[in-house]
Amino acid sequence: MRTIPAQRITEAVAALCIEANTHLPADVEAALQAARASEPWPLAQTTLGLLCDNLTAAGEAGLPICQDTGMACVFVELGTDVHIEGDFEAAIHEGVRRGYTDGYLRKSIAADPLRRGNTGDNTPAAITVHLVNGEGCTITVAPKGFGSENMSRIGMLKPADGVEGFKQFVVDTVRQAGSNPCPPVILGVGVGGSFDKVAYLAKKALLRPLDVPNPDPYYADLEKALLEEINALGIGPQGFGGRTTCLGLAIEQMPTHVAGLPVAVNVSCHVTRRATARL
Structure with a gap:
């Protein structure tokens, strides 16, 4: 059994919050x-050039890539042979608090969804823990801005809708979003599971690198087909037209009930941020 002090979790999360917000994967x-x-398309190419220049400037100055430094979504793969010495979730929240304070990152979390009020330190984090074999602990911080998050959708399709209904739902999500999510976008697509699980699959899909296709050839082909269809919409960078509406998409799937076809699309803008530490 390996022991990891909670303080080490806090330090790692704090550093990841700053890294993820200042350097693009x-x-x-x-x-x-x-x-x-x-x-x-000249206007689209110029716009993409400005986005690339912004990345360079942020990296050189150590400043956030985007003014919306997002909700801190923290994904943990925790080994079953690891003992956390201290309060695990409290350590993560403290890491977010320190990262957003020490990094001078914008605090964007409302204390209550209806009564509002800012928590002042970007806590609490949205924490997802997955147990794995071994003595490792891998933490990924993925800040999520809500200009794109607000464009995400979940649908409980009928099994009879099939793959064509699935594809239409994904493409329609991007079409309806238009320029709102600050395209070019990146999509995390979940299919299967249940109402709550499919939303998790869509968010999890955003953690997969764009150059790593789904290991199932069927879904890898679907990823390619959807990317082509979405880029044919002509929305383009910032909605100015062109063929670069989506930089990439990933599909995560799991078994579902015989009577269901849950689908979720988590929309992310071109600054899809994530940083990972292995303790």
Whole structure:
């Protein structure tokens, strides 16, 4: 049995909050640069150039990539042979508090969904824990801005809707969102499970690097087909037109009830942020 002090969890989460908000993952940045090089529409290419310049400026100055530093979504893969010495969830919340305070990141969490009021430190975090074998602990912080989160959708389709109904739901989500989520977007798509589980699958899909396809060839082909169909919509960067509406998408699937076809699309903008530490 391996022991990890709660203080180490706090320190890791604090550092990840700052890193995720100031540096774009390599796969996302590469996709953005590739889109800039291949985009034929002049206005769209110029817009993509400005987005790339923003990334460079943020990295050089150590400033946030986006003014919306998001809700801190924290994903943990915790080994069953690990003992956390101290309060695990409290350690994560404290890490978010320190990261957003020490990093001078915007605090955006309302204390109550209806009565509002800012918590002042961007806590609480949205924590998801998955138990795995071994003595490891992997933490990923994925700040999620709500300009794109508000464009996300969940649908309880009928089994008879099939793959065509599934594809239409995904494409319609992007069409209805238009320029609101600050395109080009990245999509996390969940299919299967239950009402609550499919939303988790969609969020989890955003953690997969853009250059890593679904391991199931059937879903890998679906990812490619959907990407082509979405980019044919012509929404383009910031809604100015062009063929770069979506930089990439990932599908996560799981078994579901015979009478159901749950689908969820988690929309993220071009600054899809995540940072990971392995303790």
